[in-house]
Amino acid sequence: MTSDYMVFGLLFLFQTGFGVLGNTFLLGLHTITFFTGTRLRPIDLLLSHLAFANDLVLLSKGVPQTMTALGLNNFLDDVGCKLVFYFHRVARGLSLNTTCLLSGFQAITLCSGSFRWEGIKGKIPKYIVPFCFLCWTFRLLTYCVILLKVKGSIGMKNITEMNDLIYCSAPTGISSNVAEYVFLFSLPDVLYVGIMMGSSGYMVFFLYQHNQRVQHIHCNSLRPCSFPEIRATRTILLLVSMFVSFYSLNSILTLYMLLGKLTSWLVHISVLLAACFPACSPFVLIVSDSQVSRYSLALWDRIKLPVQ
Template identity: 65%
Template sequence: MVSKDIALGLCFLIQTGFGALGNSFLLGLYTIIFLIGSRLRPIDFILIHLAFVNDLVLLSKGIPQTMAAFGLNNFLDDIGCKLVFYIHRVARDLSLTTTCLLSTSQAIIISPKSSRWIKFKARVPKYIVQCCFLCWTLHMLTNSIILIHMKGPKGSKNITEIKTFIYCSATVFPSTNIALYVFIMSLPDIVYVGIMVWTNGYMVLLLYRHHQRVLYLHGRNQIPKDCPENRATQTILLLVNMFVSFYSLNSILSLLIYFGNPPSWLVHTSVFLAGCFPSFSPFILIISDSQVLKYSLALWGKIKSLPQYNPDTI
């Protein structure tokens, strides 16, 4: 095994391990806080769902890619390849739609009372769970085609139209239909990314107007601290911008892989970029979102208030 393969395997291992640890911490924290009866923001339920699907993205792609980077290319059969790629694709699409839902919901929440979004403010908390279930149903159905076309690394020897993904392969459409297929499959993603860019611009404009209003009312030498709602908006803006950046780079490489005969390093790079947002996003939330610190302190306070074990009382 060459040193390049070892370096790739270690990169995927570190990315998957730390990302899964961060997402699992957030998922466990929000779940425990919810179970002990503390009040969560409507946006927190979206963050719980985002942490869960990001864990799925990392584990379904990071573990197989790590094994492939270490030279284990034939560890999955046809069924294994179908399940791994299907779970990853569904989780990846759910990460996209959940991030879009996060951006749109926060834009509605911080919109002024005089805007056209005011009638949706009270409805946002009511329909978050329904939207998540709808996204699951939609993406599980639309990605079922993967269960037909994905094959194991040895299951496609007699098929002329195949595409190799290091440890798995897939039958592809005839060349005349590839462009149409890619366009149809990419159209929803383009719409979601467009919505995120639009809501991001809207939230930036609202924050800028709020900042100008604060400067006007308090003067430049007496600027109060931003309210928690504005800090949460800034965190979401950072998350969405990071998602769009990594997603765009990954999409470009994915197109090169699909339409060409890429070297293995290009496939590894594409997968690594796809895992960057799920790996970094929990730590951005932990560092930037004051509510996460508040929930952590609340949980620690609950733990400290529990009766301490004393062996002398037995």
């Protein structure tokens, strides 16, 4: 095993470990807070769903990739390779869907000063769970093709290396099927990214207007804007910016590899880029979302009470 692969292995281990730790903390905090009777914000359900999807992304991608980079090859059979690759793709799609829902939800929250949008804002919490189930259904069905085409590398002959999972393989020619990749996987994702960018553009415009009126702190309507909404908006904008940046870089690199420029170190870099958002996003929320601190303090107070 070369020193380069050892470095990649340690990077994957560090990225996966800290990312899973942060996402699990957020998911556990929101779950415990809910069961202790504290009222959660509607957006907290989306944040919990995002944390769960990010955990699944990191575990399904980071653990096998770490093992491969550290020299453990051919550790997955055909069924294991199908399931790992399938659930990674599903989880990554869910992360995209949830981030898109977060940006749309926050954009509607900001423009709820008008009577028309106020009514829509009041109905949104009722549709969050159905939207999440719809996202799961869409992603599970979309990526069923992976269960048919991805193969384990154990005992396979005349195979080509898979584009982004070097421990799995696919029948010869699948890696060059750019049209299938673009139309089946990329176009829906581009649509979601477009929605994110549109809602984010509106929020940036709103924040610019807000800064112009910062002495009075009033929206276009008569309803005063609350500082928590402004802080939440900036947090969502930061998450969306991170997602779009890492997703764009990874997509460009993936397309480059699909065109036949595939090397093992490019595969590892692609994996690192794909896992950057799931690993970093929980810490962005922990640091910038004041409600996370309130939930943590409230939970800590409940834990201390029985001891006292």
